[in-house]
Amino acid sequence: NAGVTQTPKFQVLKTGQSMTLQCAQDMNHEYMSWYRQDPGMGLRLIHYSVGAGITDQGEVPNGYNVSRSTTEDFPLRLLSAAPSQTSVYFCASSYQPSQPQHFGDGTRLSIL
Amino acid sequence: GENVEQHPSTLSVQEGDSAVIKCTYSDSASNYFPWYKQELGKRPQLIIDIRSNVGEKKDQRIAVTLNKTAKHFSLHITETQPEDSAVYFCAASRDSSASKIIFGSGTRLSIRP
Numbered sequence: 001n002a003g004v005t006q007t008p009k010f011q012v013l014k015t016g017q018s019m020t021l022q023c024a025q026d027m028n029h030e031y032m033s034w035y036r037q038d039p040g041m042g043l044r045l046i047h048y049s050v051g052a053g054i055t056d057q058g059e060v061p062n063g064y065n066v067s068r069s070t071t072e073d074f075p076l077r078l079l080s081a082a083p084s085q086t087s088v089y090f091c092a093s094s095y096q097p098s099q100p101q102h103f104g105d106g107t108r109l110s111i112l
Numbered sequence: 113g114e115n116v117e118q119h120p121s122t123l124s125v126q127e128g129d130s131a132v133i134k135c136t137y138s139d140s141a142s143n144y145f146p147w148y149k150q151e152l153g154k155r156p157q158l159i160i161d162i163r164s165n166v167g168e169k170k171d172q173r174i175a176v177t178l179n180k181t182a183k184h185f186s187l188h189i190t191e192t193q194p195e196d197s198a199v200y201f202c203a204a205s206r207d208s209s210a211s212k213i214i215f216g217s218g219t220r221l222s223i224r225p
Contacts, residue, residue, distance in 0.1 A: 030209065031209070033212070033213070035215070040220075041217060041218070042118070042201060042215055042216060042217035042218040043156065043201060043215040043218075044215075045212065045213075045214060045215070048212050050209055050210055051209075056212070058212065059214070090155065090156070096207075096208075096209050097144070097205040097206070097208070097209075097211050097212050097213040098143070098144035098163075098205050098206065098207040098208070098211070098213075099144075100146065100158045100161065101146070101148075101156075101158065101203075101213065103155040103156050103157070104155065105154075105155055106155060
């Protein structure tokens with residue numbers, strides 16, 4: 001049972017490049033979410049999804065897009081990377097928001 | 113929208129002493145309050161959670177208390193040990209499949225030997 005798998009683990013981008021952070025879970029969880037964690041700061045919600053085909057914005061959605069075509073996958077797209085998006089990104093999943101969240105190992109993203 | 117505030121941002125206690133971290137939330141309809149521990153370079157992991165139908169929950173050296181009237185909840189760690197050093201996050205959500213979970217800003221706990 002893999003749990004929540006995030007790829008890649010590390011990535012360096014140049015300003016203006018685009019990329020997709022992958023998140024997959026094998027627990028049949030309906031709720032999935034993306035957070036960014038800046039140094040010394042907490043987990044800020046970017047986007048979340050309560051089921052396939054349903055997504056919504058979190059606290060800091062600007063510059064990011066998501067889609068949820070399947071229950072298992074919830075990719076996060078950076079459309080035009082900016083240095084302010086340098087951060088560690090965590091994906092999490094659960095049956096519902098009011099159930100324990102299972103986090104992936106994170107993606108460390110640096111934008112030059 | 114929902115807002116969760118967490119205090120203090122850093123906390124240093126002597127080994128063996130107790131540590132208390134406090135959170136307040138804004139959405140009166142919230143009824144699920146988990147706490148997560150994040151060790152350096154690792155993913156956050158759930159350590160304890162409480163629902164609004166109880167006022168206190170305990171698991172060995174950790175306990176969580178909830179005051180729904182005041183909209184605040186606290187994490188208590190007794191007899192602290194070096195392995196308790198980590199960042200701790202509180203969170204809050206409604207018990208609804210259509211809602212979301214919001215985290216506090218975190219508390220960096222250091223245990224002094």
